[in-house]
Amino acid sequence: DTEVTQTPKHLVMGMTNKKSLKCEQHMGHRAMYWYKQKAKKPPELMFVYSYEKLSINESVPSRFSPECPNSSLLNLHLHALQPEDSALYLCASSQDGAGPLSGANVLTFGAGSRLTVL
Amino acid sequence: QKEVEQNSGPLSVPEGAIASLNCTYSDRGSQSFFWYRQYSGKSPELIMSIYSNGDKEDGRFTAQLNKASQYVSLLIRDSQPSDSATYLCAPGGSQGNLIFGKGTKLSVKP
16 A cells, blocks of 8 residues: 555546645655656656755646645645646655755655546 | 656567666766656556666666666566566656656566
8 A cells, every 4th residue: 555645536627626636644754746647658747845845846837836734745736727737646755865865766656646627 | 957768668578588678868967766667557666776886686676877878777587467567767866856767668478
């Protein structure tokens, strides 16, 4: 069983809706991530949180708004999305650490939330 | 930004053969590499990491890193149908910000 839990598993929303994706981990990890994955493509990094602070935003449109209320939770708020935003959204977590040799690169992924925008 | 190139495949090998997956990278400063496996409909999972030049073995998996030639590879010995998946290569990020290659789809035929 995955130790990173994402809800909902599936979400269908209209372009005018506001919805949120949720992610929870209880591994004591202090870094959390959002990735977006389209069919037959690799996961694309969206956001990185380290110690509940946003450390990386990969030029993601403002219709995606991340939030990290505490060290165990990560949300992705969705508003005014476009059909092309339909994808699998993956949450991941890792140990804290800096540098390419750190445990920060050992990511544990959740099962994902599949989003369809109509 | 660190980039890696992978042959998207599909790479098809018979059961019991050695599967060789390759990844080339452009940033000479890359110090570590990570191989993730993603089964169809599932999320990625880490299978190997390598930090030093040379080989690193873990069971049927061997990761190889050649910094002079800027390539990293993953060998899977005695390939099994259960190894059929997409294999993603990524250089280590400064904050765990992994940027994955396109991935190589491996198919192991019984």
